[in-house]
Amino acid sequence: MIIFLDIDGVLNSGAWFDENPGALGDFPVGHLDPAAVARLERILTTTGARIVISSSWRHGGSPLLGPGGRRLGSDRERTYIAIEALLRERGAPSALVVGQTALFSGHTRAWQILCWLDEHFAVEKRPPFVVLDDDPKAYVCAHFVRISADVGLTDPDADDAIAVLTRPG
Numbered sequence: 001m002i003i004f005l006d007i008d009g010v011l012n013s014g015a016w017f018d019e020n021p022g023a024l025g026d027f028p029v030g031h032l033d034p035a036a037v038a039r040l041e042r043i044l045t046t047t048g049a050r051i052v053i054s055s056s057w058r059h060g061g062s063p064l065l066g067p068g069g070r071r072l073g074s075d076r077e078r079t080y081i082a083i084e085a086l087l088r089e090r091g092a093p094s095a096l097v098v099g100q101t102a103l104f105s106g107h108t109r110a111w112q113i114l115c116w117l118d119e120h121f122a123v124e125k126r127p128p129f130v131v132l133d134d135d136p137k138a139y140v141c142a143h144f145v146r147i148s149a150d151v152g153l154t155d156p157d158a159d160d161a162i163a164v165l166t167r168p169g
């Protein structure tokens with residue numbers, strides 16, 4: 001099972017930044033709401049899903065500073081590895097980030113997700129997957145759980161994600 005994970009508007013939100021004025025300047029740690037990360041952890045422990053990063057954070061590389069001031073990505077092709085460490089520190093110890101969608105531009109996020117799946121699985125062996133994103137351009141049919149950027153990942157969203165991942169075939 002795979003979660004295609006956006007971060008901004010999913011693991012943070014307008015409400016999070018409103019309630020935590022210092023968080024905006026505390027990048028990247030402050031940009032992860034622990035309550036939202038805990039809901040992600042619930043999806044992970046319930047389903048055993050792996051994560052693929054579809055967030056623009058995967059473009060980050062050098063500007064992103066991880067805990068302790070280390071670079072979140074010394075190499076932008078592998079930024080997802082640093083994001084895994086960050087998710088684990090912030091409350092999702094079960095996070096296993098196995099990749100990130102390609103950086104090619106001019107295509108929607110949904111298209112990038114489908115390309116990632118095509119590169120890694122034959123169509124008939126495609127695993128269950130869910131897309132968590134606040135951007136409707138990430139819409140992939142019944143695999144999409146639209147998150148409200150106002151509040152981020154909620155408990156009902158997490159329930160929906162678990163339902164998508166575990167629905168019979």
Ligand SMILES: [Mg+2]
Nearest residue numbers: 006008009134
């Ligand atoms: Mg977003």
